[in-house]
Amino acid sequence: MEELIYVDRRNSNCNKWDGQTAMFGEEGLHAMWVADMDFKIPQCVQKALHEYVDFGAIGYYRIPDGYYDAFINWEKKHFNFEVKREWLRFAPGVVAAFNWMIQMLTKKGDAVIVMTPVYYPFLQAVTNNERKLITSDLVNENGNYTIDFDDFEKKIVDNDVKVFILCSPHNPVGRVWRKEELKEMLEICHRHHVYVISDEIHQDFVFGDKKQTPSYLMTEHWDEILTITAPSKTFNLAGGQNSFVVIADENLRAKWDDFAKRIRLMTGNAFGFVAAEAAYKGGQEWLDKVKKQIVDNDRYLRELFKEDLPQVVVTPLEATYLVWIDLRAYIKPEDTKEFIQKKCRLAVDFGDWFGGDRFDGFIRMNLATSRENVEIGVKRIIDGISEVRSRSVSCN
Ligand SMILES: Cc1ncc(COP(=O)(O)O)c(C=O)c1O
Structure with a gap:
């Protein structure tokens, strides 16, 4: 128990x-x-970590197939999202991943849009990388937040925006974006050739009758979308520094692989992999x-x-x-x-x-x-x- x-x-x-x-x-x-x-x-995660420590040799670690399989099964079971093994890449955290994606997809001075109020590392990722920060405020009606699609599209057009960082579900206003909302955001981005980085790290904390939909399921334009998620919020493993990058399009994935090569991103923290796999399987x-x-x-x-x-x-x-x-x-x-x-x-x-x-x-x-x-x-x-x-x- x-x-x-x-x-x-x-x-x-x-x-x-x-x-x-x-x-x-x-x-x-x-x-x-x-x-x-x-x-x-979870107990199962503590047990897996104990076993690894007892084993005692903490050398360079290959990313285990079981780690990717456990995530693939989780996505299928909870979101009906059929992630293919070859779409998956590792990053040592979601924040690192979206910073690198901004570097990979844009050049200095390019505009990146976010919906405010939003998780502040989104804002820092844009400004720290010397990109132009464009914000579209969510509409607040007595604490209920919705998207101003006209404002979002106008800002994209006026500023020649290249990337949208989407927070789904949204931190801090706790919204689960409905399918129609996701569809509309993604369609606007497609109309104006805007890449979408979909941060879905809070996907497993959705309450009541709300349903989380992966962004991938709401668009056919997979050459424009990259998703990042992680076990860190779900299972309290943030210290493990572990996240999944999902890129279904081959060319976009090649861009990521090229970028990863340049920063020598090859593997991660062994404890993080052990913990994540155990958590997805037994948590x-x-x-x-x-x-x-x-x-x-x-x-x-x-x-x-x-x-x-x-x-x-x-x-x-x-x-x-x-x-x-x-x-x-x-x-x-x-x-x-x-x-x-x-x-x-x-x-x-x-x-x-x-x-x-x-x-x-x-x-x-x-x-x-x-x-x-x-x-x-x-x-x-x-x-x-x-x-x-x-x-x-x-x-x-
Ligand atoms: C929307 C969002 N993305 C990313 C993170 C952190 O991700 P990581 O610890 O994997 O860098 C958080 C943590 O609060 C978050 O709320």
Whole structure:
């Protein structure tokens, strides 16, 4: 029987709890940011890693066929996506992969489009590589996000965009793109010769009656699309640095192989392969438990806000374990960081990180933790706001 075991990760050299200085300028905040989990990995993965360590020879490692087969079976079973073995390549992480794809598909100064607010390494991948960042804002109607297709297409045309980085499901607004939405995005890209990099790392966290559709299944133009996904979110293996690049078109794959040759990308971390293969083969029961815990935490967070701060807008969590919260009814957007960090002592992802100061007043909280940690986070916000309000009343 698989059990979900919470781990207090403080003092374990993890980014979320022990590496806050880079983003917050201090340590010791209650951590609800970085998108990994405070849970032990599945037992089957621990066992596989133990066995490999006991074997003891950790030399250069060939990428195992079983690792690719396990992923192929997973995609077929969960998404009805028939991935062929020859389409698959390895990259040591999704972020590394989309940075390299930008280098491979564009030249300096070329325009790359994203839909904001979005996972901030998308933005950095464009600017760090000296490409031109084009953003098309999602439309926010009381916390429900949709795509402005006219704006998306106009920006592509006006800026001669070469690449679109798609986040599917979308971090941070938790949307599972419907088939029609995916189709329309992909058709617009095809009309204007735009490559699509589809980041599907959150594919396994989709809730309720929502269904995740791989982008490949929504277009026939496989010479324009590259998908990246990974076991790292699904099974809490981000430290394993492992991701799958899926390129079905032969010519596009040859481009990737040529690029990989130039950067000597040949194999990866042996522990990552061992862990990923075991997880895809035996981690289902564990994943079901994690998903249940996330759904429970999400419900609990909404109840707490509803009761004490009913005007906080919590975006529906269709997917991911990251919840997007609009605090602007209670806090001035420009005061949010000071309030959350200094008053509430919380480390969350701040709205402006996802695309600029028009997202001030929003925060992203990570639900892949214990119910107690969620409660601490939300209650600190509730108490902080009630203190600020009572102070302003007594000053009047
Ligand atoms: C959309 C998205 N892509 C990629 C990553 C990270 O990928 P990796 O750790 O494989 O580089 C994350 C992590 O939060 C993410 O949300």
